[in-house]
Amino acid sequence: MSVIEPVLELHNLSKSYELDNRSITPLYNVTASIPGGAFIAITGPSGTGKSTLLRLLTRLEDPDSGHVVYRGRPLTEWEPTELRRRLHYVFQNPVLFPGTVADNITYPARLTDQTLADDTIHDLLTRVALPPSYANRTVEDLSGGEKQRVNLARSLSLCPNVLLLDEPTSALDEESTAHIEAEVTAYCQQGNTIIWITHSTEQAKRIADRIWQIENGQLTEVVLR
Numbered sequence: 001m002s003v004i005e006p007v008l009e010l011h012n013l014s015k016s017y018e019l020d021n022r023s024i025t026p027l028y029n030v031t032a033s034i035p036g037g038a039f040i041a042i043t044g045p046s047g048t049g050k051s052t053l054l055r056l057l058t059r060l061e062d063p064d065s066g067h068v069v070y071r072g073r074p075l076t077e078w079e080p081t082e083l084r085r086r087l088h089y090v091f092q093n094p095v096l097f098p099g100t101v102a103d104n105i106t107y108p109a110r111l112t113d114q115t116l117a118d119d120t121i122h123d124l125l126t127r128v129a130l131p132p133s134y135a136n137r138t139v140e141d142l143s144g145g146e147k148q149r150v151n152l153a154r155s156l157s158l159c160p161n162v163l164l165l166d167e168p169t170s171a172l173d174e175e176s177t178a179h180i181e182a183e184v185t186a187y188c189q190q191g192n193t194i195i196w197i198t199h200s201t202e203q204a205k206r207i208a209d210r211i212w213q214i215e216n217g218q219l220t221e222v223v224l225r
């Protein structure tokens with residue numbers, strides 16, 4: 001019998017914030033394990049700690065207590081840039097730079113003195129349901145849903161081992177949503193791990209093999225039937 005090693009281990013994670021003279025605790029003593037190649041959907045009411053968890057997993061913030069282990073090493077032992085290439089957080093609100101779609105998609109490659117061939121850019125655009133001709137469009141002229149997909153294409157160019165998606169289809173129509181869901185599922189089936197925040201229980205059931213709910217500081221697994 002083959003044993004699937006955990007790609008991520010969350011050990012007793014707690015995170016609180018001070019807000020208007022009161023303390024709120026989105027995560028309290030959360031422990032969980034994620035096997036490599038899992039597709040996890042995180043649901044829960046607004047403001048309960050879903051994005052907080054993704055920020056802790058990518059070290060945009062550190063927990064007040066507890067720790068996370070990625071591939072057998074605590075996150076704090078990974079070089080942050082290397083960590084964020086491997087565990088890549090696709091933010092809910094895309095951060096695109098002024099310029100063309102191609103400028104944005106090639107940005108991570110350029111940071112490491114690499115180039116992306118036009119065919120690769122076109123392939124990335126096709127994967128997020130945008131025509132290759134969009135490569136030369138100015139990002140300022142794109143709709144919210146188009147920006148969201150360019151953002152995802154740029155993230156896919158990094159080939160992250162763990163893809164963390166914060167409501168990646170919130171601005172998309174049904175057809176584009178179905179395309180992105182299929183693309184991310186195919187990416188998962190190649191052995192990558194997906195954590196996808198969604199407000200839609202229907203979407204969570206459609207895409208994920210495990211569903212987590214975060215509420216009142218606790219992470220619970222929803223039993224799928």
Ligand SMILES: Nc1ncnc2c1ncn2[C@@H]1O[C@H](COP(=O)(O)OP(=O)(O)OP(=O)(O)O)[C@@H](O)[C@H]1O
Nearest residue numbers: 017018019024026045046047048049050051052053
């Ligand atoms: N830097 C911060 N300072 C103070 N409070 C914060 C900070 N970051 C997050 N919070 C609070 O922590 C709670 C959890 O925030 P988080 O962004 O994780 O929620 P969420 O579940 O992702 O919400 P949504 O579904 O609306 O995106 C919220 O009440 C939020 O206001």
